[in-house]
Amino acid sequence: MGESEILAKLKQAVIGLDQEAAVAAAKEAITAGMAPLKAIEEGLQPGVEIIGDKFDKLECFLPELIGSAKVFRAAVDVLEPEIAKLGVAKHTSGIAVIGTVKGDIHKIGKDIVVLLLKTRGFEVHDLGEDVPASEFLKAAENFNADIVGLSALLNTTMPAQQDVINLFKEQGVREKYKLMVGGAPVTQEWADEIGADAYAKTAEEGVSIALTYMSKKITT
Numbered sequence: 461m462g463e464s465e466i467l468a469k470l471k472q473a474v475i476g477l478d479q480e481a482a483v484a485a486a487k488e489a490i491t492a493g494m495a496p497l498k499a500i501e502e503g504l505q506p507g508v509e510i511i512g513d514k515f516d517k518l519e520c521f522l523p524e525l526i527g528s529a530k531v532f533r534a535a536v537d538v539l540e541p542e543i544a545k546l547g548v549a550k551h552t553s554g555i556a557v558i559g560t561v562k563g564d565i566h567k568i569g570k571d572i573v574v575l576l577l578k579t580r581g582f583e584v585h586d587l588g589e590d591v592p593a594s595e596f597l598k599a600a601e602n603f604n605a606d607i608v609g610l611s612a613l614l615n616t617t618m619p620a621q622q623d624v625i626n627l628f629k630e631q632g633v634r635e636k637y638k639l640m641v642g643g644a645p646v647t648q649e650w651a652d653e654i655g656a657d658a659y660a661k662t663a664e665e666g667v668s669i670a671l672t673y674m675s676k677k678i679t680t
């Protein structure tokens with residue numbers, strides 16, 4: 461079976477809230493030698509985006525949103541060990557603290573960032589979801605982090621990213637960390653407005669920014 465067919469199956473399984481089909485398609489992706497991240501980004505993700513759009517237009521409701529997340533997760537569970545196998549780093553690339561900001565319980569995207577950072581050698585402290593600004597600060601200081609990642613999926617929780625940055629500034633520790641923001645509604649303009657160091661549209665982009673930052677930090 462061709463890659464495009466498998467990607468279509470993954471997408472359709474999410475839209476159809478069909479966990480069995482999603483798991484089967486994820487296994488097919490592995491058997492076909494497809495890059496696991498491609499299966500996530502080009503198969504599963506377009507599926508949840510369609511469900512999200514339908515939700516927005518009141519064409520489906522919260523149970524479908526929850527269902528799509530479960531199906532997504534089940535397929536990622538199959539793909540995750542394949543991503544982990546790609547891990548190449550034998551040394552620690554750096555220390556990252558990451559979480560979804562206060563008021564926001566979306567975790568799928570953040571979890572992918574965590575997974576990719578780990579496979580690229582980062583020591584990652586995942587603070588989970590609905591994380592208050594003070595927890596980000598505490599963890600960054602305790603773990604002596606290099607990078608702090610803030611995920612937000614709601615327009616209403618994007619200001620909580622700013623709250624974290626403001627708190628770091630107030631406490632005089634802003635310059636010690638690279639503060640990176642992400643999540644579907646977040647943009648480069650927003651990152652600039654709130655004074656974040658970096659914005660990444662995808663998990664992959666975020667990890668590559670993190671690695672570039674660490675290589676500069678080590679050489680300077």
Ligand code: B12
Pocket residue numbers: 505508509510511512513515516522525526528529563564565566567568569570572573608609610611612613614615616640641642643644645659660661662663664665666667
């Ligand atoms: C699944 C889902 C849920 C699930 C979440 C399950 C879970 N455990 O995560 C549940 C059902 C719980 C949920 C709840 C709600 N949701 Co919802 N949800 C979604 C949906 C369909 C998919 C999100 C997702 O997982 N995408 C897949 C991942 C892989 O993509 P991602 O998160 O964008 O992450 C990628 C990048 O953004 C990036 N990234 C993410 N974080 C970070 C962080 C850093 C540091 C970096 C570098 C990169 C990065 O990397 C990832 C991979 O490349 C979206 C639709 C959409 N188009 O996004 C709506 C959506 C986000 N939800 C929405 C809404 C309104 C809600 C609710 C308010 C609904 C309600 N009435 O209760 C609640 C809010 C609950 C809360 N307080 O948080 C709206 C938000 C609108 C807005 N912009 O404000 C959306 C857009 C749907 C819509 N079109 O209306 N939701």
